[in-house]
Amino acid sequence: MVKAKHESCCPVEKTMLIVGKRWTPLIIRDLVSGKKRFGELERSLGGISPKTLSQRLSELEEWGIVNREIFAEVPVRVEYSLTEKGLGLKQIIDSMADWGNHWLKEANEIPAANK
Amino acid sequence: MVKAKHESCCPVEKTMLIVGKRWTPLIIRDLVSGKKRFGELERSLGGISPKTLSQRLSELEEWGIVNREIFAEVPVRVEYSLTEKGLGLKQIIDSMADWGNHWLKEANEIPAANK
Numbered sequence: 001m002v003k004a005k006h007e008s009c010c011p012v013e014k015t016m017l018i019v020g021k022r023w024t025p026l027i028i029r030d031l032v033s034g035k036k037r038f039g040e041l042e043r044s045l046g047g048i049s050p051k052t053l054s055q056r057l058s059e060l061e062e063w064g065i066v067n068r069e070i071f072a073e074v075p076v077r078v079e080y081s082l083t084e085k086g087l088g089l090k091q092i093i094d095s096m097a098d099w100g101n102h103w104l105k106e107a108n109e110i111p112a113a114n115k
Numbered sequence: 116m117v118k119a120k121h122e123s124c125c126p127v128e129k130t131m132l133i134v135g136k137r138w139t140p141l142i143i144r145d146l147v148s149g150k151k152r153f154g155e156l157e158r159s160l161g162g163i164s165p166k167t168l169s170q171r172l173s174e175l176e177e178w179g180i181v182n183r184e185i186f187a188e189v190p191v192r193v194e195y196s197l198t199e200k201g202l203g204l205k206q207i208i209d210s211m212a213d214w215g216n217h218w219l220k221e222a223n224e225i226p227a228a229n230k
Binding site: 096 | 125126137200212213214
């Protein structure tokens with residue numbers, strides 16, 4: 001009984017293992033509008049370290065969410081885009097934006113820190 | 116320019132400060148179906164410590180997402196439910212469940228750990 005209940009939670013839990021990580025929802029949000037180069041993502045995410053961005057992109061690529069395309073130019077051009085699986089996350093990101101816009105307008109409605 | 120871009124990300128970032136915390140999406144999911152007592156949540160969330168559940172519920176109450184009702188009975192009965200603001204998070208949780216159900220069916224599609 002308890003096991004069945006626990007199994008039923010899995011889709012939310014499993015999705016959270018991916019989108020619950022710091023920066024990941026913001027990377028997906030920035031890629032929804034189209035393919036981006038590493039430097040473009042770094043700038044639009046203002047504050048992420050290159051090491052963390054690189055880690056996040058590798059994970060997302062490994063999970064089939066982000067596609068990495070390499071163009072044999074000089075210097076080499078690398079572009080990141082969302083796969084079909086990644087584009088499926090748009091609904092989650094949009095819902096977060098809607099809720100935040102509606103309910104967290106005032107500064108005092110925002111948690112001070114992610115404890 | 117960079118500042119404006121950063122400001123535009125805020126709703127997703129701010130929402131993540133709330134729903135990005137471990138257990139929080141699962142607590143909300145369990146309260147969507149109706150009010151629950153502490154022990155009921157503890158059981159349905161299988162694996163959460165009473166201390167963590169208590170912390171999460173206090174935070175959610177502080178942010179106006181969860182309502183805590185105390186009934187003067189012996190022993191005292193305490194029930195937790197979602198406020199209107201909390202019910203607004205249902206769309207995010209539902210989207211996570213939909214995506215997880217569709218894209219993470221196989222065991223090897225689930226990240227091994229939340230690094």
